[in-house]
Amino acid sequence: MESPSNQLVNKFVISLPEGKILGFVTDINVEVSDNQYYFILRMKVFENLSRGEFHPGMFSSEKKIKIKPEDIVNVGPDVIILGDGKVPPLREIERLVHIAEEYNALVKELEKKEEEIKKLKEENKELQKIIEELERKVKRLEVIEDDFGHLKEQLLKQEGQLEMAREYIKLLEGIRHDIDEIRNNITSLISGYIEEVMRKVVNEELNARGLKKTII
Incomplete structure (x- = not known):
């Protein structure tokens, strides 16, 4: 060599x-x-x-x-x-040229990444708007849910009151039935009493006249 x-x-x-x-x-x-x-x-x-x-x-x-x-x-x-x-020696120059090429490649890659980051930021901005809108909708739904809860409580109360009203109506119907029975009994008693009184009056009148008692 x-x-x-x-x-x-x-x-x-x-x-x-x-x-x-x-x-x-x-x-x-x-x-x-x-x-x-x-x-x-x-x-x-x-x-x-x-x-x-x-x-x-x-x-x-x-x-x-x-x-x-x-x-x-x-x-x-x-x-x-x-x-x-x-x-500098040629090898050093070549090394520096290689470094410069790598640097330029990295710069281009960085620019590409920056474009991607910019695009992602725009997409993130749009997603943030969508998230904010969804959060507003969720809040509205929570308010509606609270209102529904209150309404449900009121309906349950009204259902309870309605059930009480039904029971009261049943009670009134029972009382009405009892009243009808009492009325019928009173009517029967009055009719029987009047009939008995009339029979007694007629019999007394017949007795006074020496006639037979009537059978009514």
Whole structure:
């Protein structure tokens, strides 16, 4: 497996902050200082670069540059891109792009949820109106139920009074029957008494005249 340092050889070096091609790497060394790794890039410097054409005359001199691993934004098949610590590595950029995409997706999802919440709030508002109307109806029904209870009590009282009236009527009918019997008895007694008195008067009159008693 090729070492990371060897992957930096025979590649063009581009500086993003400077916006130019720095040169072509011909050799590389690794240096360690204060627990920090450095790459010493030996490269041919571009000169007389014009019209975007590459030719041997462009490499007129060589120089060395010292970079940290974190200065490297990305390493491609032919190019090393440097950010000089001002540009995050490509993986970090990709990670940030991925985070941004996730954030945008979450924002869209949140907007969708907010629309759903808004819709649910409207539905809840309508349901609240229905509940309030039902509560008013329940209160009216409770009032009607109370009135019905009072009416029922009054009807029960009236039924009791009616039953008493029926019993009283029965009593009156019994008394009336007794009165009729008494009246009939009195009538019979009076009729018998009158008949007896008349018979007695007639008999006395006949006796006074010396006649026989009448049989009435």
